[in-house]
Amino acid sequence: SPWKEEPVKKFPEDFLFGAGSAAYQVEGAWDEDGKGESIWDDFMHNKPWLMIAQDGSSGDVASDSYHNLERDIQIIRELGLDSYRFSISWPRLLPSGFPDQVNEAAIQYYNNLINELLKHNIEPIVTIYHWDLPKSLQDLGGWTNPNIAQWYEDYARIVFDNFSNRVKLWLTINEPNEICYLGYGHVLEAPALNASGIADYLCAKNLVIAHARAYRLYTSQYKPLHGGRVGIVFSANWHVPLNPDSEADKLADTLHFQAKFGIYANPIFGYGGFPKEYSERVAEKSAAQGFPRSRLPEFSEEEKQFVLGSYDFMGVNHYTGQLVTAENVPEYAVPSLLDDTGADLITLDEWKQSTSPWIKWMPNSLYNQLLELGSLYPGVDFYITENGWSGSTGLVDDDRVDYLRSCLQQCLDAVADGVRLKGYYTWSLMDSFEWAFGYGARFGLYEIDFEDPKRPHTPRKSALVYKHIIKTRAIDYDYAPDSLVMTIDEGH
Numbered sequence: 001s002p003w004k005e006e007p008v009k010k011f012p013e014d015f016l017f018g019a020g021s022a023a024y025q026v027e028g029a030w031d032e033d034g035k036g037e038s039i040w041d042d043f044m045h046n047k048p049w050l051m052i053a054q055d056g057s058s059g060d061v062a063s064d065s066y067h068n069l070e071r072d073i074q075i076i077r078e079l080g081l082d083s084y085r086f087s088i089s090w091p092r093l094l095p096s097g098f099p100d101q102v103n104e105a106a107i108q109y110y111n112n113l114i115n116e117l118l119k120h121n122i123e124p125i126v127t128i129y130h131w132d133l134p135k136s137l138q139d140l141g142g143w144t145n146p147n148i149a150q151w152y153e154d155y156a157r158i159v160f161d162n163f164s165n166r167v168k169l170w171l172t173i174n175e176p177n178e179i180c181y182l183g184y185g186h187v188l189e190a191p192a193l194n195a196s197g198i199a200d201y202l203c204a205k206n207l208v209i210a211h212a213r214a215y216r217l218y219t220s221q222y223k224p225l226h227g228g229r230v231g232i233v234f235s236a237n238w239h240v241p242l243n244p245d246s247e248a249d250k251l252a253d254t255l256h257f258q259a260k261f262g263i264y265a266n267p268i269f270g271y272g273g274f275p276k277e278y279s280e281r282v283a284e285k286s287a288a289q290g291f292p293r294s295r296l297p298e299f300s301e302e303e304k305q306f307v308l309g310s311y312d313f314m315g316v317n318h319y320t321g322q323l324v325t326a327e328n329v330p331e332y333a334v335p336s337l338l339d340d341t342g343a344d345l346i347t348l349d350e351w352k353q354s355t356s357p358w359i360k361w362m363p364n365s366l367y368n369q370l371l372e373l374g375s376l377y378p379g380v381d382f383y384i385t386e387n388g389w390s391g392s393t394g395l396v397d398d399d400r401v402d403y404l405r406s407c408l409q410q411c412l413d414a415v416a417d418g419v420r421l422k423g424y425y426t427w428s429l430m431d432s433f434e435w436a437f438g439y440g441a442r443f444g445l446y447e448i449d450f451e452d453p454k455r456p457h458t459p460r461k462s463a464l465v466y467k468h469i470i471k472t473r474a475i476d477y478d479y480a481p482d483s484l485v486m487t488i489d490e491g492h
């Protein structure tokens with residue numbers, strides 16, 4: 001392999017280096033040009049007390065990308081990215097949620113973005129759904145209503161009809177666990193349903209079927225014409241038993257992994273349906289709690305076969321890791337997913353803390369995660385679709401530089417050890433609306449001044465370091481930029 005023969009490990013020429021964003025986090029223009037209301041518009045406007053930031057912020061204007069397409073293209077070109085990840089807003093494209101009206105202004109905006117990227121040889125990778133469900137569909141039950149699989153396929157068809165002649169890499173859904181568990185099981189994300197152990201499980205089944213419908217639609221009708229590839233994005237943070245010799249900790253780790261990852265990945269990439277151990281656990285708990293059937297729904301044999309194998313690759317979002325234990329587990333709500341797992345999560349004080357309370361720097365977590373995924377799903381191609389470090393305002397972001405280099409080194413090491421990793425997208429291109437944390441957690445390679453109506457952008461040190469890595473396709477730990485000035489290089 002070329003990876004092992006190089007004295008300094010280098011990324012191959014066809015490895016995609018990118019950066020990412022999501023519509024609600026950057027676009028703004030929340031009610032302009034015919035856009036419909038999303039569950040995040042509703043959450044921020046009507047339930048602000050649920051926000052962690054408690055500052056009344058919202059994505060109404062965000063980074064104002066809807067009005068600053070040229071600026072976004074400029075910074076992507078300055079960085080020399082091979083690829084840019086962005087999402088399409090379902091309520092911007094289909095204001096009612098259904099294809100009865102298709103918003104021409106949305107088609108125009110995404111067409112312009114895609115065309116500009118291609119003009120500069122930047123490969124678009126498009127997320128079809130990154131959390132901004134039309135509120136009208138949530139009023140009908142959202143992801144807990146089995147009809148959503150059909151609604152999502154209808155939406156995906158409009159997306160493919162308009163953009164698949166130019167977009168070759170598709171991500172159906174971003175982070176099922178965060179959608180279902182944090183949004184339907186908790187109040188940490190929209191729609192804040194707070195019905196864990198029931199709504200999150202209904203969501204999980206409907207979501208993987210929706211994904212499979214979009215995948216099969218693409219494969220039968222668009223792939224023969226355009227030859228693209230379709231995947232789904234999971235959040236995969238690294239977990240190991242706190243005490244590797246404890247059978248109880250090992251079981252808690254397995255069940256926790258299945259609850260947060262396996263119930264989404266196994267139906268598509270594994271042996272079909274929900275994972276066996278977790279299904280048995282929830283069935284036992286449900287019976288003991290007086291439910292007439294398991295709270296975890298079942299797949300029919302036909303559904304299992306329809307979903308199984310519905311992928312061309314797996315997108316992986318990775319930020320951190322935790323240790324899992326069955327000891328001193330808090331009294332979780334009953335029923336709830338956490339109660340079903342019987343697990344508690346621990347982090348160590350010596351791991352560096354980011355601005356986001358849930359991200360600590362667990363050494364080597366990305367390498368370990370990639371190795372585990374590579375061995376669980378041999379032959380599958382992977383992309384790191386998100387990885388990043390949150391800080392605060394300021395341009396000299398040395399922690400982010402260190403984290404970036406370390407994570408890219410772990411990618412190189414994983415590939416050298418046989419993992420089929422095809423690309424890496426840092427999160428994120430620019431500062432953006434960080435969900436329940438508002439503008440308090442900054443992930444951007446570019447800083448955005450949210451106080452200024454023009455939303456000016458300024459490169460951080462990490463932007464220059466990432467640019468150098470992309471250009472040389474290697475990690476030079478001694479590289480330090482002379483200044484923080486960014487320009488577009490010849491050929492970009």
Ligand SMILES: CCCCCCCCCCCCC/C=C/[C@@H](O)[C@H](CO[C@@H]1O[C@H](CO)[C@@H](O)[C@H](O)[C@H]1O)NC(=O)CCCCCCCCCCCCCCCCC
Binds near residue numbers: 182188322330331435
């Ligand atoms: C008695 C027990 C009560 C149980 C309460 C359960 C609470 C669960 C807490 C779970 C916290 C973990 C949240 C992590 C979410 C991330 O996976 C997710 C990643 O999303 C992607 O990342 C980008 C950066 O965030 C984002 O911009 C991008 O769009 C997206 O694709 N991130 C989010 O969902 C953002 C909002 C998270 C809100 C979390 C609130 C955390 C509250 C405090 C947690 C304490 C930390 C404990 C650490 C260990 C826990 C796992």
